[in-house]
Amino acid sequence: MDHVDKIIAQWAAERPDLDTGPMAAVGRVARVAQIFSAGMGANFHAHGLNAAWFDVLATLLRSGPPYQLSPGQLIDSTMVTSGTMTNRIDKLVAAGYVARKVNPDDSRSFLIALTPEGKSVVENTLHDHVATQDRLLKALSDDERDTLTRLLARILSDAETAPKTED
Structure with missing residues (x-):
């Protein structure tokens, strides 16, 4: 059970009417981005x-x-x-x-x-x-990494071309 699973379980208990599938996916992407950024940042720091x-x-x-x-x-x-x-x-x-x-x-x-x-x-x-x-992608096989890359490219393309909304 990862960090996002715990959050999703809390939402399921509090608001079982919500479809938290998108929250689970986006939460994991955000969490992975933080971890990857920290790992790459350590490498940059090591090189000044x-x-x-x-x-x-x-x-x-x-x-x-x-x-x-x-x-x-x-x-x-x-x-x-x-x-x-x-x-x-x-x-x-x-x-x-x-x-x-x-x-x-x-x-x-x-x-x-x-x-x-x-x-x-x-x-x-x-x-x-x-x-x-x-190293950050070591949990995936080459085929899984290729699949992830294709899926993320599709999501990114859609996100970059979607009309902007005001917050």
Whole structure:
């Protein structure tokens, strides 16, 4: 019996009229996300990074040579606000992991580029990151992991395309 089972049992006792099936699924996804985030966070910390820094550095690395993007491209790839991205970039510049370079196509703007040190730290972190994710999914067989991936992709696609509602 996991943490969510206990909550569902309490709801069943208090409100047997409720269909708590969706609550059980969403609760488990949320709980797993917390546990996975903590596990990956420990790996980032071990490499002197945090999830936000890794996100920017990994985005630059996966963009391919010359490992540079405009701030707007970084914002689109990481889904954060411009203010948040500016803060991340400033801290990564101060750490020596990225550099601002004048955009050769538009001298009024700049590009964010991985430095050699930034490339090294993200590549080292990436290896351990993938190993951490593999460890976090060890309870599943390869086929189960593939099934989970397909199901989550379907849920995510639906959630991302659903009309937004006001809370």
